[in-house]
Amino acid sequence: MAAEERPPAQRIIYLVSGYINSRLTADEQRELDAWINQNDHNRQLFAELVSEDRQAAAIAKMESFGTEQSLLHVTSQMAAITQKHRQRIKYSWYAAAAILVFSAVALFTHTSHRRQLLTVSVPFGKVQQLTLPDSSKVWLNAGTTIQYPEKFDNTTRQILLKNGQAFFDVVHDPDKPFVVEAKGIDVTVLGTSFEVKAFADEQENKVAVTTGKVGVSAKDQPTVMLLPDESAVYNTTTHQISEQKTSAADIASWRTGRLVFEQEPFQYVIHALERKYNVRIQNEKPQLLQLKITLRLNDQPLKNVLDVLAFSNNFNYRQENEQLIVIR
Amino acid sequence: MTVNTTDQTGGQPLNMGHDEIFDDLYRAYFAPLCFFATNIICNDDDAKDLVEDVFLKLWQRKQRFENAAHAQAYLYRCVRNSCINLLRHGKRKTAKLDLLIAETEDFQEAYLEEMIRAEVGGELYRAIENLPSQCSKVITMSFIDGSSNEEIARALNLSVQTVKNHKVRGMHILKDTLPGSLFVLLLLHPFIK
Structure with missing residues (x-):
């Protein structure tokens, strides 16, 4: 059988679906029959395609992939990418502004006005809990410093973990991803609870998840998705992310x-x-x-x-x- | 749905950078593409990751399609290429064997067959998915999982009568979207009592 005699796959999909739905014209039915009768292989494939058991099994399998959950995950990744893109644009703005002193001054006052950043540092020997502007809760271990805006902007909830160890219980908001930036990694969630550890004097960052789904991304590395009881370790020297299992009871147990x-x-x-x-x-x-x-x-x-x-x-x-x- | 997936000939140009178009294509093709990829690489989780990545890349590129049929063909080609890449660079033991198969001439043929399997199944999947959500759950549990009305009622916290109503309503809508024997097939299915 020469290649050009073979109808393209999409034509067969159209013909077989049309046959199942009784939508074929007489010409189309003849076209389908010709394909079926071309050889035994086609006959077998056709019988399989119209078998109701195979249909039910295929649909059950498709349902199992969880389209909505996956779409949510991809949407949050898209939001994180958009945010990075905006930052890049912003930085190139800064560069241009640095050349023009007047604009630089104007831009500085503008940005400093817009981004009122709050910094919280916890002394040694203490654990502190605080509530963020979106009413998400954060627990900070001794020796931790975080920075966050007085008011989150309209696209993301961005937190900077400068140094230390924090546990986040995040209020769900699919329109505003919650992003924790910590020594070379971005941790993105929509609404979950998880721990991030990133001490300045340690070579490894660690992210561990208690509930929900968490995305961990580092520059030039594929994003790692974590589920409850899973954790990721990011080596700040080699820039590698590796995954591990963690017992839920151990996550952020320093709070107690x-x-x-x-x-x-x-x-x-x-x-x-x-x-x-x-x-x-x-x-x-x-x-x-x-x-x-x-x-x-x-x-x-x-x-x-x-x-x-x-x-x-x-x-x-x-x-x-x-x-x-x-x-x- | 703004994208008409069953219309193979006409239709509007589509841009993946457009949120609404992206979501529609995702809802229409994510599961059939995962089904397709699983049949090639034999691993559900890898298949899901791979299909997510393909969508993400096409979004970043703001990929344009002439129409729905073009989008369908393009998505399957991208996922096929990612599958081959995964087999080529993957760490799984069976990967080498799969790759040997993938490099034979029969593979092109086999890949088209897998696409046909995924998309013929995809038609019914999409028809069920496009039902109102509670209705779709009832139809899925009854047709796919083979649960009884009582079991569905318990699982979804509904009365048995409501389950029956949802079934009638769902069937009614499906009858319009799927005229002919696929609908009869659904009705005749042993799971539906």
């Missing part, structure tokens, strides 16, 4: 004073203790830096935590004064 470490570098654990207990811990035993720590503890005095760590990792420590602990 719990300490949870899952295969974390020793140094990160020390940093976390310094922030939680507002102390300085000096490590004089460099080989400890190679260790990965897994630990789950309820709200305990620092002494208990250090005792557990010292015993299981074979080090000694001494409390020099209120503020300083030395490990050796």
Whole structure:
């Protein structure tokens, strides 16, 4: 059979659907019959296409892909892309304005007026909860700084996590994606709860999801979608994103004073203790830096935590004064 | 629906950069395209990701189509190419084998056949999807899942009479969109009591 004798696929779709719907003209019916009778293969395919069991199975399968959920997800990605695009335009504006001093001054006053940014920093030893302009709730762990506008603009709800660890419980608004920018990654949601960790002195950012669906994107990386109990780790040096499983109970457990470490570098654990207990811990035993720590503890005095760590990792420590602990 | 997916010949030019057009094409073709991709790469999740990416790319490019038939052919071609790319660069063990098949001459033929399967099924899928939502749920549960009126009533928190009403209404609308034997087929289906 030469290629040109084969009707294009769309013609066959039209003819077979028309046959199923009894919409064919006599000529079209003849055209379909000719195709069916061309060979056994076509005859089999036709029988399969009009089989009601196959139809029901195909539709059930199509229903299972969740079109609406997927459309929502893609729409939020589109919103995030539009937002980035706007920022690019804005930056090139800034560049042009820098050349023209007068415009630069005008633009500066304009933007500073429009974007009243609020900055919140939580001291060591404290956990703070606050409510955003859209009534979404945020919990901030010790040593965290975030920045957000006094009033969100009409397209997105943009938050900057400058340093630290925060848990977000976001009010659902499909028209205004909620975007957390944190050290090289954008975390985009419509209405969910999730945790973002991005400490300036750590190489890895982490995003973990409690409810809903969360998109994590980094420059030049495909967006990673996370569902409940899933987390993504972004390495700020290699710019790679990797996915992991996380137990829901462990996510943002610091809100209730719990300490949870899952295969974390020793140094990160020390940093976390310094922030939680507002102390300085000096490590004089460099080989400890190679260790990965897994630990789950309820709200305990620092002494208990250090005792557990010292015993299981074979080090000694001494409390020099209120503020300083030395490990050796 | 502003896009008439069954009209193969005429129709308006379509621009994917247009929100309403984008949504219509998404609702019409996302599920059939996933069905199509799953049959090629044998993985539901990869298929979904891949089809989402294709739509996102076409939106970013503000892809224009001459009419609905052009859009249909173009979408299937894009998804097919993404499937082949995935098989070529994928990490799955069966990928190499699939790729060998994909590179044979028969593949072009097989791909067109998969498109025919997806789109003939897609016609009924779209007809059901375009019903009012509660009605569509009732029809889906009854026709596709084979649930009884009582089961549907319990699941959707409706009275049995309301379920029956939705069925009658849904059938009525489907009868207009799907005249002829596909509708009869629906009625004759053993699941519908």
